[in-house]
Amino acid sequence: MEVFYYVVFGVLGIVVAALELSKNNKNQINTSSAFTSFKNNYVVVYSLMMAGDWLQGPYVYSLYSTYELSSGEIGQLFIAGFGSSILGRKRACVTYCITYILSCITKHSPHYEVLMVGHVLGGIANSLLFSSFESWLVAEHNKRGFEQQWLSLTFSKAVFFGNGLVAIIAGLFGNLVVDSFSLGPVAPFDAAACFLAIGMAVILSSWSENCGDPSDNKDLITQFRGAAVAIASDEKIALLGAIQSLFEGSMYTFVFLWTPALSPNGEEIPHGFIFAMLMLASMLGSSLASLLLARSSPKVESYMQIVFLVSAASLLLPVIMDSFEAPSQLDGGGITFSGCFQLLGFCIFEVCVGLFWPSIMKMRSQYIPEEARSTIMNFFRIPLNILVCVILYNMHAFSMTVVFGMCSFFLFVASILQRRLMLILDKPKANDWTPLNERTTKKIL
Numbered sequence: 001m002e003v004f005y006y007v008v009f010g011v012l013g014i015v016v017a018a019l020e021l022s023k024n025n026k027n028q029i030n031t032s033s034a035f036t037s038f039k040n041n042y043v044v045v046y047s048l049m050m051a052g053d054w055l056q057g058p059y060v061y062s063l064y065s066t067y068e069l070s071s072g073e074i075g076q077l078f079i080a081g082f083g084s085s086i087l088g089r090k091r092a093c094v095t096y097c098i099t100y101i102l103s104c105i106t107k108h109s110p111h112y113e114v115l116m117v118g119h120v121l122g123g124i125a126n127s128l129l130f131s132s133f134e135s136w137l138v139a140e141h142n143k144r145g146f147e148q149q150w151l152s153l154t155f156s157k158a159v160f161f162g163n164g165l166v167a168i169i170a171g172l173f174g175n176l177v178v179d180s181f182s183l184g185p186v187a188p189f190d191a192a193a194c195f196l197a198i199g200m201a202v203i204l205s206s207w208s209e210n211c212g213d214p215s216d217n218k219d220l221i222t223q224f225r226g227a228a229v230a231i232a233s234d235e236k237i238a239l240l241g242a243i244q245s246l247f248e249g250s251m252y253t254f255v256f257l258w259t260p261a262l263s264p265n266g267e268e269i270p271h272g273f274i275f276a277m278l279m280l281a282s283m284l285g286s287s288l289a290s291l292l293l294a295r296s297s298p299k300v301e302s303y304m305q306i307v308f309l310v311s312a313a314s315l316l317l318p319v320i321m322d323s324f325e326a327p328s329q330l331d332g333g334g335i336t337f338s339g340c341f342q343l344l345g346f347c348i349f350e351v352c353v354g355l356f357w358p359s360i361m362k363m364r365s366q367y368i369p370e371e372a373r374s375t376i377m378n379f380f381r382i383p384l385n386i387l388v389c390v391i392l393y394n395m396h397a398f399s400m401t402v403v404f405g406m407c408s409f410f411l412f413v414a415s416i417l418q419r420r421l422m423l424i425l426d427k428p429k430a431n432d433w434t435p436l437n438e439r440t441t442k443k444i445l
Helices: 002-022 035-053 057-066 071-084 093-106 112-129 132-143 148-180 187-206 220-233 235-262 270-291 300-324 337-367 369-393 400-426 435-445
Strands: none
Touching: 002 270, 002 337, 035 112, 035 132, 035 148, 035 187, 057 148, 057 187, 057 270, 057 300, 093 132, 093 187, 093 235, 112 132, 132 148, 148 270, 148 337, 148 400, 220 235, 220 369, 235 300, 235 337, 235 369, 235 400, 270 300, 270 337, 300 337, 300 400, 369 400
């Protein structure tokens, strides 16, 4: 079965390379050497931070299984991470490093209470990762007087390296230290702490302090009241929030489920290599998204309906395979035929994930007002966190196939809401009182 992993990884790699090489450089932007140095510094730091995060992902469930924790207890630990991410609002990149390093250290303990503390710290760290670094970059970019359009160059490079190449390398490196060097599932967490420490040293030695946008200091209740008004007054924003919560809720549940789904009877699977494979599939989706978004047709609202339907079908595979294949009574061994089939489905789902991120960012930029963007996006995370916590808390009450079925249903509903969003955009505005003959003349002109 090892050949199967290499074949899938190789095919995905070839397709991604072909898509990336097919892109032209017509729209290259000329920048200054000062900006290039600034951009490279940020990309290096961001990549180190993401390496610390990606190294842990494939081995969390595996590590807890070796500590003989039940699926219910593991679910509660994941909940601690999601729940505490609501609390972590301090904009401090160094705090992220320290908090996440401490979280990695707790993984050496098999005690449930210590691991719970580690997940709370990890949840706070994740909140800081997705707020403080971006906030520092935008504020520092503006403070140094760089062109506004250059900001997109830094973001694209950071995403390509931090969320693409680094994720793949982290999966392969984790597989190397755990399986090849036989250092055990806690080794990637130690490696992650080292990368975080290096990144923190770079931050302390080369980054200057900034205070960000003063508007971020508004009263929290005032901010959320404004966000609620904006969502209630515009159906497009409300639909976008529901779509985002349904998809991300299914995605984060998938992060919890893919390991036990591929090894239901303790089969020996290369977690790090499979994780790298899934990240490569996500990278393929991102490459496809960049090609689609560069065209005027099809519209993002149109093709995302198909993306949600395909993702719903891919997560329905474990349910279908469970109904056709009798449960094995043997423990251990390599991945089964059913597992291989499901892994292909999971790769398809990750392609959809790669398509989702840039596409949802495009739609957010179109529908969410700039002055309330960050608050509304945080508002969307409330139902997302509640949805994930409810699912994970009740993992012990449902079989894995039931949870996959629920996620598939959520994604199907997301496709229906996406369809509704497109119909609203195609519908003529009700308050357009321009005479018909004038509107016809404008169209002709």
